Amino acid sequence: MTRPDAGFTDEQALEEQIQAHGLTAPRITPEQIDAQIVREDYHRFPDTTVTIALLTLRNGYAVTGESACVSSDNFNATLGRDIARRNAREKIWPLMGYALRDQQLRDSAKRRGHPH
Template sequence: MTRKIIALIGLCFAGAALAACSFSAAEAAPMIAAAAHSAAAPEVLAATLAVAGLGATASPSLQATEAYSASKATHPRVSLADMEGKIQRQHFFTAGDAIAALGQPTDPACPTGLLTICILVMENGFTVIGKAAPVSPENFDAEKGRTFAYEDAIKQLWPLEGYALRERLSAEAA
């Protein structure tokens, strides 16, 4: 499986048509998981994430964590691709948007438009909420808010997925 991924990456970066490099998340997730669990170099994993179109919303911080974890892993682990492959929907909005949509009064002294919220809906219906807000209103950047809120949600999901994996491994060993 890892050789297939590396060969595919080689084709993509050698100038093959981009259409040959596109996968659905469901198709790409097992290949990326195999690469993550292999001895593949971190840059190969990062390229795999990029080619498969996964990790596009993951911050450089999450991608660096994934690459480092993958480079040191010798046994089953939860990868960023594992988690991203289970995300059914993502929703981003500010608290100010939500308050306005509910028809609630807003207070100009309380800058709720600076609090970015990310809701990840997983395949099984479980939801994870990430949030981000700048210390200074002048530093608000909607794109950064979405990135950091997504990162916060993923960081909350990671230990839950780790627990679920540990449960599966424990059950298999019994």
């Protein structure tokens, strides 16, 4: 489920800079992050400005993000959901980075003849 994200333009600019510098080593891209998201659920707690986003990933793992505002006069449900989603999505980066590095380590060990 890909959907526009308020911070995505910054990611696009960074991706363009990475490519312009010819940095081609294995890495995680914004598209790979978005491809992991298979389900999105949101909950706003009654009588509050607190919104929780639950993003379920392809392997069944889930990450959460939150949003809240101090004054209910400033609350907007759409903005609350977008901010909570962005905060949850940011948590996917370190998970995928760890998985990529772990895979690189396994691949390196195999090339050297070590099983792990």
